Amino acid sequence: MPADAVAVRARTHGGALLASELRVLFRRWRTWAMLAALASIPVLMAVVVRLSSEPPGPGEGPPFLDQVTNNGMFVAVTALVVTTPLFLPLTVAVVSGDTIAGEASLGTLRYLLVAPAGRVRLLLVKYLSAVVFCLAASGTVLLVGWAIGVALFGAGEATLLSGDTIGVGDAVLRSLLVGAHVSICMLGLAAVGLFISTLTDAGVGAMAAVAVLTIVAQVLGQLDQLAWLHPWLFTHHWLAFADLLREPVVWTSFTQNALLQAAYVAFFGALAYGRFSTKDVLS
């Protein structure tokens, strides 16, 4: 009897969708291609520094590049700094822009909704999977940076921006902090991507829009005439990692950034909810 079968199924298994979402994300060739591309940055940097005859002098090249030869772990920090303005947000744009629009263009959105996944639940799961990707992306750069750095330069003492010298344990901690900062920086962008993704049935269009927004925000951030706007740009604190490399750590920009990103998540999450919960799914 079909009717009785339903009563038996009264227990719910809400976490299954997130697990399935992550499996789908990490079963895609595209996801691994992006992570591999991100991983190539610290590798390239470390190999080039290793092969050059002179070590980079203080202040040369990307920040902390001169520290790399002392402590290989700083490869991770330098690579994070280099990937934050463009490379990392591009990959986040691809994943977050694809969340809803990608399902719509495949046609699978209608089947998820009649399963029924529940619109709010699906939106939450999609955002959480984008968050997991942000962590995986910055984590990849961090781990590969550590590995290649220690392999080529070993782990020794390094000098912080404040002039203090730190040991290996502290270097691990500091680079983790920078990784956390960079991950948090991507959370607001992922929420913007989720919202844009609810506006269209074309996944590629949503990805491109998110990527363009990232660039526009950074261009606006360089125009002094718009100084009043700068604290509100989600890119404002993206490169404010320097305070995490002082002794003692100055937390101001880290916390300000976390609050700003939380505000972006709340605002664009609400917009995405408002849009998606009432949207006619005709794809």
Add this chain to the structure above:
Amino acid sequence: MSETASLADQAETETADLAIATTALTKRFGHQLAVNGIDLAVPRGSVFGFLGPNGSGKTTTIRVLLGLASATSGTARVLGHDVPSGLRDALPRVGALIEGPAFYPFLSGADNLRRLDSADARADPGTRDARTARALERVGLTHAARKKARAYSLGMKQRLGIAAALLTPRDLLVLDEPTNGLDPQGTREVRSLIRAVAGEGTTVFVSSHLLAEVEQICTHAAVMHVGSLVAQGSLDELRGSGERVVRMLTPDGDRAVAELARLGLGAAEADAAAAAARRAGPGEVTLEAALPDDGPAAEDLVAALVTAGVRVRGFDVARPSLEERFVALTGEGFDVAR
């Protein structure tokens, strides 16, 4: 007072017997009226054919019923739950194929089914693999379970879509054009699958623009035309609702028309093509006349005609076939409507 209550009870029982019930359901896209105030009544346990030309509003109706699109006005109930507020409880008991199957091309057929199954929070993960295997077996795709969906043919995708709709025991199966892209053999398989599912007590709501594809399996049907419901009921009711037609073959056309008119029937010569189809010989004509249900009996008609000196060479009283009925209801027949 008590009379009102019993009337309400009666109305309640009536809706409870319906798997799908809508009242004045309307969906408007901008200026276009896609669904125009339809009152659908799909009895539980029926195999319900939802017929109409392409573009007559069938898929839009299905999208509204399943909560994918919101109704502009009117109400709908699915398995006794209000749409859309009660759909969370109704949808786990509804399997659906909507406007063609859709899959993740980079996942295998089985993984695609697992993915959709895990979207349903009430589906038990413990039995997921077994149910997936069973659904694949039912549509004959066991051999292709590990193949990536991008390598599936159109017919295999269609069958995988039906497998997804059968992942858990369902009370209602909504199949939108389930035979699209299938060869005659595949069409037969889908028909027998629908019969089997209906045999388990599941209500099947199947839309089609091809009457012939569903006529053999349906117990009930509704006909859409440009967003409106122009007929619905059991197949017998639909067949019976057409007016009877007298067809006769005679060399004495004018005399027959006059005699039929005297008996209250407005006869007319059938068009040339129909006459040719009836193989009217030289000098013969085929006459057609609508016969009202309260009109004279066939034998009295023939007797009167013969008495009046009409040479009757062929005489037939018939109800129109379902096909003729639907062509009459939808005007231009089962071609594209807009």
